[in-house]
Amino acid sequence: xxxxxxxxxxxxxxxxxxxIPARYLNSSDPDELAKKCMEDIDPDFVNRAKKGDIMVANKxxxxxxxxxxxxxxxxxxxxxxxxxxxxARIFYRNAINIGLPIIECAEAAKEIEAGDTVEIxxxxxxxxxxxxxxxxxxxxxxxxxxxxxxxxxxxxxxNENK
Amino acid sequence: xGMTMTQKILAAHAxxxxxxxxxxxxxxxxxxxxxxxxxxxxxxxxEKLKKKTVFDKDKVVLVPDHFAPNKDIKSAxxxxxxxxxxKAHDITNYFEVGKMGIEHALLPEQGLIVAGEVxxxxxxxxxxxxxxGAFSTGVGSTDMGCGMITGQxxxxxxxxxxxxxxxKPSKWVSGKDVILHIIGMIGVDGALYQSMxxxxxxxxxxxxxxxxxxxxxxxxxGAKNGIFPVDEKTIAYMEEHSAKKYTVYEAxxxxxxxxxxxxxxxxxxxxxxxxxxxxxxxxxxxxxxxPIDQVVIGSCTNGRIEDLRVAAEILKDKKVxxxxxxxxxxxxxxIYMQAIEEGLVxxxxxxxxxxxxxxxxxxxxxxxxxxxxGERAVSTTNRNFVGRMGHxxxxxxxxxxxxxxxxxxxxxxxxxxxxGME
Numbered sequence: 001x002x003x004x005x006x007x008x009x010x011x012x013x014x015x016x017x018x019x020i021p022a023r024y025l026n027s028s029d030p031d032e033l034a035k036k037c038m039e040d041i042d043p044d045f046v047n048r049a050k051k052g053d054i055m056v057a058n059k060x061x062x063x064x065x066x067x068x069x070x071x072x073x074x075x076x077x078x079x080x081x082x083x084x085x086x087x088a089r090i091f092y093r094n095a096i097n098i099g100l101p102i103i104e105c106a107e108a109a110k111e112i113e114a115g116d117t118v119e120i121x122x123x124x125x126x127x128x129x130x131x132x133x134x135x136x137x138x139x140x141x142x143x144x145x146x147x148x149x150x151x152x153x154x155x156x157x158x159n160e161n162k
Numbered sequence: 163x164g165m166t167m168t169q170k171i172l173a174a175h176a177x178x179x180x181x182x183x184x185x186x187x188x189x190x191x192x193x194x195x196x197x198x199x200x201x202x203x204x205x206x207x208x209e210k211l212k213k214k215t216v217f218d219k220d221k222v223v224l225v226p227d228h229f230a231p232n233k234d235i236k237s238a239x240x241x242x243x244x245x246x247x248x249k250a251h252d253i254t255n256y257f258e259v260g261k262m263g264i265e266h267a268l269l270p271e272q273g274l275i276v277a278g279e280v281x282x283x284x285x286x287x288x289x290x291x292x293x294x295g296a297f298s299t300g301v302g303s304t305d306m307g308c309g310m311i312t313g314q315x316x317x318x319x320x321x322x323x324x325x326x327x328x329x330k331p332s333k334w335v336s337g338k339d340v341i342l343h344i345i346g347m348i349g350v351d352g353a354l355y356q357s358m359x360x361x362x363x364x365x366x367x368x369x370x371x372x373x374x375x376x377x378x379x380x381x382x383x384g385a386k387n388g389i390f391p392v393d394e395k396t397i398a399y400m401e402e403h404s405a406k407k408y409t410v411y412e413a414x415x416x417x418x419x420x421x422x423x424x425x426x427x428x429x430x431x432x433x434x435x436x437x438x439x440x441x442x443x444x445x446x447x448x449x450x451x452x453p454i455d456q457v458v459i460g461s462c463t464n465g466r467i468e469d470l471r472v473a474a475e476i477l478k479d480k481k482v483x484x485x486x487x488x489x490x491x492x493x494x495x496x497i498y499m500q501a502i503e504e505g506l507v508x509x510x511x512x513x514x515x516x517x518x519x520x521x522x523x524x525x526x527x528x529x530x531x532x533x534x535x536g537e538r539a540v541s542t543t544n545r546n547f548v549g550r551m552g553h554x555x556x557x558x559x560x561x562x563x564x565x566x567x568x569x570x571x572x573x574x575x576x577x578x579x580x581x582g583m584e
Binding site for chain 2: 013017021027028040059066094098144154162
């Protein structure tokens, strides 16, 4: 499984209120949420984002509210993978549970820049910056989480295992 | 190797003699919670599960509190979805408007959660119940939905940070000041993936309401949970509110902590967190001249009876400054009623504040006090992120009920001593 696309870059502590503001949480429709994704810090994101693009951010990405609408909005906006130095824990769980690929890698988060073309190989955890010709080793998921990811989310995993 | 309090509770619920930090476990759940925002997503997801029935109709709690009483048609549809699911599955603990309160004030008050239990909730402030010596943590809708059906959830056993609290806080210093002080010290990811374990003889000087506030904001330091030891005050609270059997867990002497801090509560001054992160803390005495437009006293963090008592003590025989909107939101119907019986509501209204029915409303920019561009609020809520309470160019200053009430009187960030109250 691979992802390859153009990078949208953000800083530290990107919280779920800016990923999808609560004023839009009276909807749970992924396409509707996607139209408002990142609105408060990057209003042009939804116009720039193309299917398969990559989001890169620094530490504590997805902090704040537990709203699953946040990874849902990012996924529905077309993002194929989020790379960050660290993820807030609820966002981390939610992303795995809904099948939004995420990967932690401090070096990649620091060095990759907006507009770079980046490829991620989820099996090896390798991140390749095709613009800069650099590569990084991301943190692989523990086997238990890989099973959930292979099942494409927690719902399928439970249906297969319980 | 010794275990922390959190690790002991998790081991017991996973049926294991011991666990260690980093270990992945599946634990049995004592309580599973959702609200009107996260509930509909969970309900939609679990329709895809083969098993359709909830694991225990007494152990699922559904509380429409965020955009309820329904703020618009879309919110009304969400509340309806939760209501119909609760009815179809005969959920014992569904709280309709009229019985409803802000979930994290409501669940302990209704005795639904006690020491030693494991609770997940599709709301990040589910960590509040650590005040009772329970393990409780926020999750997303899919986790909640799967927990509601299977009665289990997977966890990575957290490592821990130990906070030894000593001394006694001064008159106008509350749990809110303590937790803002801690977040200012360790940062919004200072406890990422970890448990915050509170201990020390200063805890006896913190009321249950103080402890709920402190545990509530553990998430704002990135923590998985915050947890307090069970003492006489905890037991008295549980015996008053719950018929459930509780279990007291204590950390082992040789439990492992990644970091340890000692905090003298008597040294803490009233604190305010500047925009746009809860870690941007300053002493109120050093905040400078910050004129404001609105004050909010309420939320799962600070909408309890003691919070209202402190605010009323400050607002008694005083007036909210001209041009300031002061909004008071008791967190539950019982707290609301008690505030009426104690004359607090009359004090607020005489002072020129408004008192709302319980709702999360303004805390997350839902309704009942949204900010326009350029406006500033002093709020007893828990997050001051960009756009959290309204316009992307508005600002939130997080503080205690005492600081919020004093600020309402002066129209700028203030503390009770600025009003001559010592």
